[in-house]
Amino acid sequence: METSDSTQGAGEAESADVHHKIGQLTRQLHDTLRELGMAEKLRGSAEELPDAKSRLSYIAKLTGEAAEKVLNRVDQAKNQHDYIAAETHRVKALMIQDPVAAVAKGHIMNFLMDMEQSSQQIDQHLTEIMMAQDFHDLTGQVIARVVNLATTIEDQLVGLLIQTAPPHTQIAKPAPSVEGHPTLQGPVVNPEGNTEVVTSQSEVDDLLASLGF
Amino acid sequence: MANPLRFLVVDDFSTMRRIVRNLLKESGFSEADEAEDGVVALQKLRNSNFDFVVSDINMPNMNGFQLLAEIKKDEKLKHIPVLMVTAEARKEDIVLAAQQGAAGYIVKPFTKATLEDKLIHILKKTGLQ
Numbered sequence: 001m002e003t004s005d006s007t008q009g010a011g012e013a014e015s016a017d018v019h020h021k022i023g024q025l026t027r028q029l030h031d032t033l034r035e036l037g038m039a040e041k042l043r044g045s046a047e048e049l050p051d052a053k054s055r056l057s058y059i060a061k062l063t064g065e066a067a068e069k070v071l072n073r074v075d076q077a078k079n080q081h082d083y084i085a086a087e088t089h090r091v092k093a094l095m096i097q098d099p100v101a102a103v104a105k106g107h108i109m110n111f112l113m114d115m116e117q118s119s120q121q122i123d124q125h126l127t128e129i130m131m132a133q134d135f136h137d138l139t140g141q142v143i144a145r146v147v148n149l150a151t152t153i154e155d156q157l158v159g160l161l162i163q164t165a166p167p168h169t170q171i172a173k174p175a176p177s178v179e180g181h182p183t184l185q186g187p188v189v190n191p192e193g194n195t196e197v198v199t200s201q202s203e204v205d206d207l208l209a210s211l212g213f
Numbered sequence: 214m215a216n217p218l219r220f221l222v223v224d225d226f227s228t229m230r231r232i233v234r235n236l237l238k239e240s241g242f243s244e245a246d247e248a249e250d251g252v253v254a255l256q257k258l259r260n261s262n263f264d265f266v267v268s269d270i271n272m273p274n275m276n277g278f279q280l281l282a283e284i285k286k287d288e289k290l291k292h293i294p295v296l297m298v299t300a301e302a303r304k305e306d307i308v309l310a311a312q313q314g315a316a317g318y319i320v321k322p323f324t325k326a327t328l329e330d331k332l333i334h335i336l337k338k339t340g341l342q
Contacts, residue, residue: 127325130235134322137226138300141271184271187300187321197302201327204307204318213311 052146058189059139066135069128077125080118087114141186218341220245223254223268223280224298229321233267233298233328240329251275255283258290264341265332270299270306278313285314294335298323 091111094102102108191199198204220242222233230247237245246263248254250272258266266284270277277297284290294316299306302320310318316339317331336342 127236127239130232131322131325133228134232136228137224138321140226141300184276184301184306185303186271188302191302196304198304198307198320199302201320201323204320207304207307208311208318211308211311 048149052149054189055142055146058187059142062135062139066132069132073125073128073132077122077129080122080125084115084118087111138187142189145186217244218242218264218336219262220265220267221254221257221263222247223249223251223266223272223277225249225269225272229269229298236325236328237267237332239325240332242332251277251280251283254280258284258293259287263293265335266293266295267298268295270297270301270310278309281310281313281315294339294341296331296335298328 088111091102091107094107188194188197188199191197198207220234220237222230222237222245224230224233224247227249230249234245234247237243246257246261248257251268252274254266254268255275257263266280268277268280275283277299281295281297284293284295291314295314296317296319297310297315298319298321300321307318316335319327319331333342
């Protein structure tokens with residue numbers, strides 16, 4: 001028992017020592033960052049990370065919705081196409097059997113009206129499939145902002161590396177990154193509870209109407 | 214029946230330029246050209262005749278607000294209606310666009326019906342249709 005207690009005591013002392021050393025290192029790093037003026041910059045970037053996570057979730061949501069929309073519309077268009085093929089086959093058989101009766105009984109007229117309606121519906125499906133591709137523009141803007149954040153963090157870390165490098169090592173300073181348009185926000189990824197943004201086209205119209213437009 | 218009005222579609226994303234041009238075509242406006250930013254748009258506007266501009270806002274080189282300002286201060290171009298089609302949904306951006314002379318403002322993502330409604334409204338208001 002005594003041996004076990006002394007081993008445990010030594011282990012606890014060692015653990016406390018490691019903890020103390022980590023604490024010292026953390027304090028040292030914190031002080032160094034503060035002295036170099038990097039703490040605020042890095043904190044600013046760290047605060048943007050949750051925003052970057054929201055933006056990536058937004059991309060996943062938008063691309064998922066677009067894929068779902070396209071697949072649904074393709075299913076509907078294919079059903080419509082199958083119907084056209086079946087009807088064409090049926091009316092063709094009627095025409096071969098008795099062309100006069102096919103016209104006289106209205107089969108041909110009904111078929112033509114059906115085809116007109118079906119082609120309009122297929123056209124609507126194709127338009128919706130085309131519109132679903134707008135996710136490329138919206139997600140592209142969001143991705144650009146996330147890449148910009150990653151670049152900023154990288155620049156700051158490289159800056160830190162240069163400033164803390166031992167005197168005998170020479171690290172070339174990277175060229176500054178080109179800033180985008182900081183005043184423009186791009187797609188709103190979290191509109192809930194944000195009174196500064198509109199969430200629908202009708203809100204845009206109401207706002208413009210209130211301004212006399 | 215095809216409408217002879219000539220459109221310029223300005224957006225840095227080729228997918229969106231294609232979508233807007235296709236929608237214009239479906240609505241009967243088959244005469245359309247495109248530009249990837251405000252700089253190229255301004256060059257095309259000054260070198261050719263256009264009746265209508267559909268422009269994004271967030272673009273490199275020259276954004277939509279800058280393009281709108283350039284169009285409105287140019288005596289030869291200022292009569293051309295500019296419809297903003299953008300993901301910028303902040304109220305201050307919408308107000309700024311209206312104050313700078315935009316003819317309309319559509320927030321992405323939008324529908325074919327929304328674009329058609331705005332086009333018809335602006336064309337009637339400006340006497341182009």
